[in-house]
Amino acid sequence: MITMKNNNPTLKALEAEAIYIMREVVAECEKPVMLYSIGKDSSVMLHLALKAFYPEKPPFPFLHIDTTWKFHEMIEFRDRMAEKYGLEMLVYTNEDGVRQGINPFDHGAAYTDIMKTEALKQALAKYGFTAAFGGGRRDEEKSRAKERVFSFRNSAQAWEPKNQRPELWKLYNTYIHKGESIRVFPLSNWTEKDIWQYIRQEDIEIVPLYFAKVRPVVHRDGNIIMVDDDRMKLRPGEEKCHESVRFRTLGCYPLTGGIMSTADTLDDIVAETLGAVTSERTSRVIDKDGGSASMEKRKREGYF
Amino acid sequence: MDGLLRFITCGSVDDGKSTLIGHMLYDAKLIFTDQEQSLELDSKVGSRGGKVDYSLLLDGLMAEREQGITIDVAYRYFTTDKRSFIVADTPGHEEYTRNMAVGASFAELAVILVDVAHGVMIQTKRHARICALMGIKHFCFAVNKMDMLQYRKSEFIKAEREIRKLAAEIGLENVTVIPVSATEGDNVTSHSPNMPWYEGKALLPYLETVSVDEEAESVSFIMPVQRVCRPDMSFRGFEGQIESGEVRAGDELTILPSGEKACVSSILRAGEEADAAHKGEPVTITLDRDVDVSRGCVMAKGKLPHVGSLFTAQVIWMDDVPLSQGKSYLLRLGTKTLSATVMKIKYKVDADSGEWVAATRLHKNEIALCDIAASGELVFDPFKDSKALGGFLLIDRVTYQTSACGIIEHPLRRDENLTLQQTDITRELRMTQMGQKPLTIWFTGLSGSGKSTIANALEKRLYGLGRHTMLLDGDNVRMGLNKNLGFEPEDRIENIRRIAEVARLMNDAGLIVLTAFISPYDDDRKNARAIIGCESFVEIFVDTPLDVCEGRDVKGLYNKARENEIPNFTGVNSPYEVPDDAEISVSTVGRTVEECVNYIMECLWERLRI
Structure with a gap:
């Protein structure tokens, strides 16, 4: 396509x-x-x-x-x-x-x-x-x-x-x-x-977090947060699980929501991006404080 | 560029620009769902009574949302099956016209909205004029709010007639007129059943198919040099973007303004070796011989651009501080920056009627035709031939604001004609005959600081040494040559300019000139230095504190100024900018006139020697 x-x-x-x-x-x-x-x-x-x-x-x-x-x-x-x-x-x-x-x-x-x-x-x-x-x-x-x-x-x-x-x-x-x-x-x-598309055309190296992989995550307030180290404390009722996720943007791990995905090649990511229905900043927890x-x-x- | 269309939307306030684009994105499903949700949420608290307010998609600044207007250009990016688009949504208020010009400078096509009930308004005309000026060749007028007048064809025809008249007046080439309703979505993405009488395309299909290719494009190679790349002694490359034509290894290029020639040894295209490179591509070029090339030079092949310092241009003024004739600005053209003076405002263009109006000042958002003189050689072309070498900025030397943008109409030949008439008796010959080196000694300082007294004593000393001198001061200049000048800013600038020109002529004649004027502004002194030339110019700051000058008050002027009888009196109700680049600074407190002159003579000695 x-x-x-x-x-x-x-x-x-x-x-x-x-x-x-x-x-x-x-x-x-x-x-x-x-x-x-x-x-x-x-x-x-x-x-x-x-x-x-x-x-x-x-x-x-x-x-x-x-x-x-x-x-x-x-x-x-x-x-x-x-x-x-x-x-x-x-x-x-x-x-x-x-x-x-x-x-x-x-x-x-x-x-x-x-x-x-x-x-x-x-x-x-x-x-x-x-x-x-x-x-x-x-x-x-x-x-x-x-x-x-x-x-x-x-x-x-x-x-x-x-x-x-x-x-x-x-x-x-x-x-x-x-x-x-x-x-x-x-x-x-x-x-x-x-x-x-440019990353793919030029074969630019990017952080592997952009590619889907099974990672330790928790579901919190509608976001999928990765447990990247033991500073992340689980809240009552939360459970660490292992799911195939990737990240559309990267930042501080507690503030960066991942998405469920199996896209583990650049082609798959570009395909997913072309078909995306939400803008990438929805996965940033920080932008939403204080409205639009x-x-x-x-x-x-x-x-x- | 294949496949990508850059366009702007403009038109008068409330004609619905943001709403139109917002609706187009919404209907064509070109927005993400979170933006859609945020839009619906915002609309509930907005002013359209719970109906979707599409303009909220674009008006992104808080002040814009509060006031319900567009202040600055918003860029939106969208792609349909047929084409990619970048749209600049620009403000309609006259106050923000300069932001509209910003959007126009990058666009190939303009969508101008017209409220069908109001027809063509002043802002419509102003925007159409600016778009045409900035080089836009394709125009689509969207006659909006057809729903408010029951989609009547007669109303559309009336508006269209006015639009066609305007297009003819300004000389717009490719004009399409489409009846739409931005809020209801008629003729936005598809043909509206409400207006069966309209036979043309709806807006989006029109934008998807319109061709904006340039017909007669220049094939001569032009590349302004951005930077010299010198990682080590073995490599010396010239970085820049190719503005027209193509370049190949082995091509002989001319370096402007010097006119030196060299051949291309190698080409890096976006960092990769290549045999050739074309328009639009970023390159690094190495040459086969050592020639003098730096930022601001232009590499060219084929038809060469103009080299000169005088040209006529259309200027759009963008600064709150108005343009004054004779004031010096920084001029940025291509990759070159140098100082330049707007010598003459030939006329202003009335935004409404398009008529030419005489003017000596130009205010924000006004357009005028001006003669401009640069302080050195520029490589340029008329804007219609080359956007890259025909568009320029004027930057305020003090505030660094971008005061204006301009497009070059044609070079002025005057300077070339004048320089051709070289006389046989040169400045050097006169210098030898008179046995002295000409010089302008420019005194500056507060009223009562002792400028005239010291200048007078210095002239006597020089006379005693057998030097040929001339002293210019307020008395012999203001009452004669400059008696038609007042104390307005333009006049003040012109006063100093004339004095500097006279001093230069006298220097040409071999004389040593002494001038004694307050000349309170740094700009003016810089301008004088530029006219006379650094090699013949010595600035002396007579450094006497204000209270001492006021205590002396020889002419009783400070007293009057304090009583408010003299407006704009330097030091009292008008500033004195202390020079930081004066060659000589002489403090008069505790010194006799004789001591001051001795000190100046010591400093000047080297400059006076042949």
Whole structure:
């Protein structure tokens, strides 16, 4: 049912656009960094960065915000990629949050604020990065659909959606004042389907969690949560079971719902994605706190 | 690009743009079920009394939902069996016209909504004009809210007539007009039984089949250089995206603006070795010889783009701060950024009538034809020939806002004609004859800081040394050459520009020029430096604190300013921007005039030597 053209014109155009954007940032911005979340979008970003600057290595460091609650397989994958491509991989954790014992089970939205948003802000400030690449796509969510490719943050790292800089043709105005920074989204115009088709076309390595496998899980509040380590305490009535699941997005394991699936090849995943009836963010527990505008609120506060 | 259509929706406020696209996605089953549920949930608390409000699918910002309007462009992605689409849903309010232009800059086709009851409105005209300006060649006017007028053909015909008239006025080429109801879904995804008299296609089938291929495309190779890739001494490649034509290994390329030539040794296409690469592809090119290539250069083959610094362009103003003639901006074109001045606003275009109106200022959302002078050589083409080398931004030097976008109409030949008339007696010959190096010594400082006094003493000293000098100050300039200028911002800029041009002419004549003007704004001083040229320009900041100047108050001006008798008096009710790049800074407190002059002469000594 899926016909895969070797030379898919849409993917070619999207690839060219992303490479163009990455080169612009490196040519114009003082201190760029690539946010590396280890997910499939990050894998695509890394692949594009390798292509854009070849034979040079990507001329910027990579930054991973480690909440200490990521899937183990993600951390292994991160370290392997950094080694394989000789990347400068910076890992940052909000140690204050760790000391206070902030965790996703007890602290809900505060956990995301402290361990992700705040940690990201701290890391960007610590290294003085003026531009940060992110893998955000406009098809993910409504407020993202409104965001420019070059998205400006004031000195408090907040987004001002009502006053975005006009962005015309391919002419990106990268001028900023001291203390301000830019978030850059080279994958803005990609859809989830494009990401999967590109991963297949280019044979890009991704974390095995994306492929279905029998894993230890519990069913909680309508989500399928994987028991990735013994910090996950079962609630009364809950039972650990082994089911064939895969993940459409990856993040902190207690906040990432899997889906029942037997798709264990890229072809199967693309087939499932093409036929998907729900958007991928439904499997993220975090977006649903606070109704449909919650992502915009987070972004205004500095979330990626 | 095969198979993908980028289009925008625009039109006046409340003509139903977001609703139309929302309904199309909904009917064509192009949205995910969780979005559908969230939509139905939101609609219950919305303003349509529990009926589905399709616009909520697109109006994603909180402020938009609260006010029930669209503020910024929303991009949506969908695919049918026949085609993939990216649609930019743009705001209708005049206030957000610039966001509409953002959407138009990326689109190949525009769907413009018209409320059948209101017909063509000012915003309809403005949007159609901007779309055409930004290079959109295909237009679909959706005459909306047909349900409100009982789907009457006569009402549609009336609106269509107005649309055709507008299209003829602006010169739109491919125009389709479709009667629809966005809320009810008539003629959105399929032909409506409510309007059997309409024989054309419904909107979605039209979008699926319309051809937007460019007929006469340029085949000459053009690639603006984004960056030089230099991982080690053995590799030097030039990164960029091919904007037109193709390139092959062995091709001889011309590097612009220098005009140097070199042949292609190798091509990396998206990081992989290739024999050739084509339009749209990202490449890294290596050359067979060492030529001077950096970011902002353009590699070309075949018909070469223009090289020059003067051109005429249509400008859409986007900044809250209006455009002033003579002000200097950063100009971004292709991968090149340099400073540029809008020399002249030739006329403004009235959004309603399309008439040309004389103007000296341009406000937000207005369109004008302007003459622009860049501070150096630019590689460009008219926009109609090349989007990549014909579209540009103007960026404010202080706020860094994107103040305007523009499209180049044609180069101005004036500078070439002028430079052709080279005279035989050159600046160098005059310099030798007079036995001195021409220089402009630009004094800046508060009123009463001692500029004129020191300049006068310095001139006497130079005269004593046998130098040929000329002192320009308020008295001999404001009362003669510039007596038609007031103190408005445009006039202030023009005042400094004329002084700088006169100083340059006098430098050409071999003279050492001293100027003594407050020149409070950094921008203006930069502009003067650009006109006169760095090699002949020395800025001296006469550093006297405000309270000292006010204490001296030789002309009694501070007193008057404090009494509010003089508006815009520098230091009192108008700012003085302290220079941070002045060559010489001289503090007058506790120093005699003689001591100040001695100090300046010491600093200047090297610059005065032949």
